[in-house]
Amino acid sequence: MGRSPCCSKVGLKRGPWSTEEDTLLANYIQEHGEGHWRSLPQKAGLLRCGKSCRLRWMNYLRPGIKRGNISTDEEDLIIRLHSLLGNRWSLIAGRLPGRTDNEIKNHWNTHLLKKLNTAGIQPKPHKDLPKPPKKSNKSTPPAAGAKKKKTKTTAAAPKTTVYLPKPIRFSSAFPRNNSCDSLLVSGSGSSSNEGDNNVEKENAVLKVSYVPCPLFELDGDENYDRVGVYGDDQDFLNLPLIHHSDFYDDVNMLDKVYDEYLQLL
DNA sequence: AAAGGGTGCAACCGCGGAGAC
DNA sequence: TGTCTCCGCGGTTGCACCCTT
Structure with missing residues (x-):
């Protein structure tokens, strides 16, 4: 198939995000919403690949994240x-x-x-x-452990x-x-003393x-x-x-x- | 106080699914 | 039906920080 990389790594910044980058990303998403990650960095003025932007948003910047x-x-x-x-x-x-x-x-x-x-x-x-069956619902993820080297589900699957x-x-x-x-x-055995042996209890x-x-x-x-x-x-x-x-x-x-x-x- | 090792977390990598064409 | 792109996922890595000696 010849999948092209998600982003050309040339000229793109990697590693930890600066507060400035965070602000740019958050502001852009607040204005335009999530999605279109591929084109987002360019539009938001970020020298990051789309995947990196998505990850940063999902794991750190998204509202309501508990840390x-x-x-x-x-x-x-x-x-x-x-x-x-x-x-x-x-x-x-x-x-x-x-x-x-x-x-x-x-x-x-x-x-x-x-x-x-x-x-x-x-x-x-x-x-x-x-593996769990594919649901028509898009949100269904693949089964755990079926990630690497997994073969495509056969069309003749029951x-x-x-x-x-x-x-x-x-x-x-x-x-x-x-x-x-x-x-x-x-x-x-000994569960007589309540709340005493924390390790055992845990x-x-x-x-x-x-x-x-x-x-x-x-x-x-x-x-x-x-x-x-x-x-x-x-x-x-x-x-x-x-x-x-x-x-x-x-x-x-x-x-x-x-x-x-x-x-x- | 310094060095070395351990730990935890943020970020990256590679892959597969789904949809568009 | 096959190809391509986008998106999302899980595994892994790198490094800053912490702890111990």
């Missing part, structure tokens, strides 16, 4: 969403208002991964899962079904307060939080989809779990996970 201080609740949610979605940072970010995919990705790689490792958990995003379950609450099953402490597993939270589940697809608005990656005739709910877990051994548990997720939102 730093990711709370434990947010961490918890990230872990849970990651267990559901894998490395689909944009989807995860979409569930955390004011957070960017880049920030979440960085936080995951620098903080949460370590925490999980400390807790003896090896996060396994759904690399081995079948027709897929998108499930749109109604949220059903199971609050009694997973009683939950703000910090999800109620999800602590008492099986590991690890327990992590152990519960990071539970591999079948793949879910979130759409852009406040609805959610359960995406069947299976053929029309197959009953998604009857399919076995792809990742086995001590915690989730039946379909009801999946619904509970769903409910937890909804409650978190």
Whole structure:
């Protein structure tokens, strides 16, 4: 195909953005709106490539961006969403208002991964899962792990079904307060002293939080989809779990996970 | 106080999807 | 149907800052 580079690198500035550049970009977007990133730098008087402008806007300049201080609740949610979605940072970010995919990705790689490792958990995003079906909706991203060297989806791919379950609450099953402490597993033994051993407690939270589940697809608005990656005739709910877990051994548990997720939102 | 290593974050890179033509 | 462009995504890198010795 001979894809041309997104921008000629000759004469374009790289590296950290100056406040002057930020101002130029922000002013231009305020006036003209987002989009047309390729032509934006020239029009805005920036010596940057469009991708760089877009990234700067999305991750830093965009109104409503929260920076730093990711709370434990947010961490918890990230872990849970990651267990559901894998490395689909944009989807995860979409569930955390004011957070960017880049920030979440960085936080995951620098903080949460370590925490999980400390807790003896090896996060396994759904690399081995079948790819989610392409939705007609443009917002559907590719499956995590299907990024590099991925082959084009075959035209003969089976027709897929998108499930749109109604949220059903199971609050009694997973009683939950703000910090999800109620999800602590008492099986590991001493949970007698409340709030004393923070590390153990945190690890327990992590152990519960990071539970591999079948793949879910979130759409852009406040609805959610359960995406069947299976053929029309197959009953998604009857399919076995792809990742086995001590915690989730039946379909009801999946619904509970769903409910937890909804409650978190 | 200085050096070295570690950490965290901003930015870049390369790829694929989607749409236009 | 094939090609091209734009856009967005996830993985990776570079570097400034922080911490330890």
